[in-house]
Amino acid sequence: MNGVEISFDKSRTYINLVLKPAEFSSEVSVSAIKEKLATGETKNLYVSEKALKSACDTANHYFKTSDKTEVQERIGERKNAEVEFRIPEDAMHANLVITTPFGGKLPSLATIKSLAIKNNVKRGLSTKIITTMLKKAQQLAPGSIIEETVAKGLPARNGKNSRFVPLVPNALERVLKPQTGKGERVDMRNLGEVICVKINTPVLRRTQPTKGRNGFDVKGNSLPSTAGEWVDFKMGGGTLLADNDENLLIAAISGMPKYRDQIMTVDDTFICTGVNVGSGHVNYEGAVLVNGDVTEKMEIKAAGDVTINGFVESAYIESGGDIIITEGAMGKVNDAEGEFQCRLVAAGSVHVQHGQGIDIQCNGNVTVGRQLAYSRLRCGGAVIVGQIDKPMGNLFACDIVSQDKVEAGTLGAVSGSTLKVDFSPGFNLLLERKDSLDDLLKQIRENNLKHREKINLIQNKKVPKELQRKVAEALELFKNESALLEWLENKANDVQRAKENYQSDIKLIANKRLYPGVSAKLNNRNWRSEREYDRAYIHYDSHQWHYEPLI
Numbered sequence: 001m002n003g004v005e006i007s008f009d010k011s012r013t014y015i016n017l018v019l020k021p022a023e024f025s026s027e028v029s030v031s032a033i034k035e036k037l038a039t040g041e042t043k044n045l046y047v048s049e050k051a052l053k054s055a056c057d058t059a060n061h062y063f064k065t066s067d068k069t070e071v072q073e074r075i076g077e078r079k080n081a082e083v084e085f086r087i088p089e090d091a092m093h094a095n096l097v098i099t100t101p102f103g104g105k106l107p108s109l110a111t112i113k114s115l116a117i118k119n120n121v122k123r124g125l126s127t128k129i130i131t132t133m134l135k136k137a138q139q140l141a142p143g144s145i146i147e148e149t150v151a152k153g154l155p156a157r158n159g160k161n162s163r164f165v166p167l168v169p170n171a172l173e174r175v176l177k178p179q180t181g182k183g184e185r186v187d188m189r190n191l192g193e194v195i196c197v198k199i200n201t202p203v204l205r206r207t208q209p210t211k212g213r214n215g216f217d218v219k220g221n222s223l224p225s226t227a228g229e230w231v232d233f234k235m236g237g238g239t240l241l242a243d244n245d246e247n248l249l250i251a252a253i254s255g256m257p258k259y260r261d262q263i264m265t266v267d268d269t270f271i272c273t274g275v276n277v278g279s280g281h282v283n284y285e286g287a288v289l290v291n292g293d294v295t296e297k298m299e300i301k302a303a304g305d306v307t308i309n310g311f312v313e314s315a316y317i318e319s320g321g322d323i324i325i326t327e328g329a330m331g332k333v334n335d336a337e338g339e340f341q342c343r344l345v346a347a348g349s350v351h352v353q354h355g356q357g358i359d360i361q362c363n364g365n366v367t368v369g370r371q372l373a374y375s376r377l378r379c380g381g382a383v384i385v386g387q388i389d390k391p392m393g394n395l396f397a398c399d400i401v402s403q404d405k406v407e408a409g410t411l412g413a414v415s416g417s418t419l420k421v422d423f424s425p426g427f428n429l430l431l432e433r434k435d436s437l438d439d440l441l442k443q444i445r446e447n448n449l450k451h452r453e454k455i456n457l458i459q460n461k462k463v464p465k466e467l468q469r470k471v472a473e474a475l476e477l478f479k480n481e482s483a484l485l486e487w488l489e490n491k492a493n494d495v496q497r498a499k500e501n502y503q504s505d506i507k508l509i510a511n512k513r514l515y516p517g518v519s520a521k522l523n524n525r526n527w528r529s530e531r532e533y534d535r536a537y538i539h540y541d542s543h544q545w546h547y548e549p550l551i
Contacts, residue, residue, distance in 0.1 A: 003059075004028060006036065015042055015076035017052070019059035022068040027060040037076070044142050046102035047076040080104035081137065083112060085119040086147075091217035094121045094151035098133055102142040106134060116151070122220035124151040151218040159212030159228030162247075165205045166259040168197055171307050172322045175351050176367060176388050196269055196289070197251045203239060204249035204264040206231070236265030256287040258305060258321060260348075267304035267321075274310065275300055287321070296341075305348075312352075314341035322348040322364070331357040333374065340376060349381065365404070373397050380426070382406070392511055401425055405507045411536075412515030412529065419518045423506040423540075427522060430502060434495045441488050448485050451478050508538040511550065520545055 003023030007016050015037070019028060030053055037047055055073035062069055082099035096112070107115070112130055116122075129150045137146055197203060209228030216222055233241070238255055242248040251257070255269040267287035274292030275282055282288055287304035296314040300306055305321035312329040323346045331342025340359035344350050349364030358375045360366055365381035371394040372385055378401045385393035385408035392409030397417040400406060403426035412419045455478050463471050508520050514536040519528040527538060527545035535550035 017075045019071040021062040024063045044103040046079045051075045078103040081106045091219045092153040094218045096150040097147045100137045100144045120219045153217040154215040156215035156223040156225040157213040158226045159210040161228045162209045162231045163207045168257045201251045206247040234263045236263045238266030316343045319346045323350045325352040328354040329358050333357045407509040409512040411510040412518040416517040422521045510536045
């Protein structure tokens with residue numbers, strides 16, 4: 001190009017451009033000069049677009065006005081790599097930013113480590129990551145930016161509070177985890193010995209709280225941890241602290257242990273060989289253990305768990321804890337009045353090995369060992385038919401109200417008998433709680449806003465001495481109202497999460513087969529199987545029921 005000279009300064013660091021309008025045959029082009037700069041020694045160097053364009057515009061103006069004044073401009077330079085450390089406010093990590101060089105040099109590992117110390121990065125630096133970044137920078141185009149986390153702090157880990165470890169299992173746990181006999185097969189009939197403890201038997205141990213672990217940030221500051229705390233025993237009935245060990249709870253009486261909500265209780269236990277006409281009804285303020293059958297029209301009422309190592313026929317059993325029937329339960333159903341002759345009512349969970357024609361009401365889960373048919377269930381938890389880890393039992397011809405999943409091997413029957421599952425009542429209770437909480441929250445929020453405006457108005461004025469006490473009282477009331485508002489907002493968030501979790505938890509799972517006549521309901525949203533499915537998974541999402549095959 002005539003009239004264009006590109007050269008280095010004496011140090012060969014800067015690129016100088018000289019434009020001579022007197023030698024131009026036409027206007028000089030920015031792109032043509034850039035093409036020339038992209039070859040030879042200048043190809044990897046930094047070029048300032050602004051300086052280049054300014055020089056060309058000035059020279060072209062001179063060319064058009066026949067002005068022979070030369071234009072000289074420094075348009076580029078040889079740049080070494082740029083290194084920057086970025087540290088957030090909490091200083092728990094540090095990022096290294098490398099801008100690759102324009103014909104210059106990359107820093108060495110030692111240089112970057114020295115720069116890290118200057119930038120107050122003293123701990124947690126990874127030389128391996130820095131080395132990898134430098135190798136990557138050698139292969140990238142000039143001016144490329146690489147950013148990686150090269151230093152990490154160690155967060156403090158607070159100590160854990162003391163825990164409670166039950167030393168004896170609950171009766172229901174024993175039933176749901178049957179003993180393994182010879183070989184690997186599990187014998188569902190072998191449930192081990194009934195768990196009853198003698199006086200002075202250790203039942204609950206409190207572990208020592210842990211101290212925690214101190215941490216540090218990348219600047220080298222120590223982050224202290226908080227040690228765990230001792231949690232006091234919540235002693236249930238029938239227990240006391242051991243004389244020689246303040247962390248051990250022992251049985252004060254002989255009876256059946258029960259651990260729930262971190263409270264260990266030993267219930268005084270009534271033991272009999274059967275409940276029939278000869279023994280009469282059982283009404284006991286403790287646990288009841290029946291080593292035999294419960295015959296027709298008999299009643300058992302207990303404040304604790306009821307465990308029956310036998311069969312129940314058309315009887316009424318009421319428990320303040322769990323009901324466990326290791327054999328089966330069966331009753332007649334009055335079709336005209338819809339009455340069940342066999343009824344199980346529990347404050348906790350219910351377990352039967354197999355059942356037919358029974359009415360179950362409980363606040364916990366319903367677990368069935370093998371099969372349940374022609375029954376009515378109202379439970380506050382899940383319904384599981386089969387082993388807990390892999391339910392493969394049969395469930396058909398039942399009317400179920402549940403607040404959690406319903407899982408079995410087979411749902412429904414070949415005959416097409418109806419299996420109804422309604423998840424609505426528990427969901428509606430949550431909605432009622434949410435609506436009432438939202439209404440209360442709205443009212444208190446409005447009141448709090450009005451009170452805040454009044455408090456701000458008062459604080460901006462000079463208050464006479466005789467009124468200062470009343471102002472202090474008003475401030476205290478406002479603080480209490482604000483604390484109540486915050487508590488209610490947290491509760492409203494909890495209820496909202498509970499509503500979302502409820503919709504994700506309810507489902508039907510058939511691990512072997514799902515037959516026609518099986519239905520699921522959540523208020524006005526219904527799903528019904530009109531054909532036979534292999535392994536199936538029915539769940540609720542986006543206000544609709546969805547079917548998916550189990551793989």
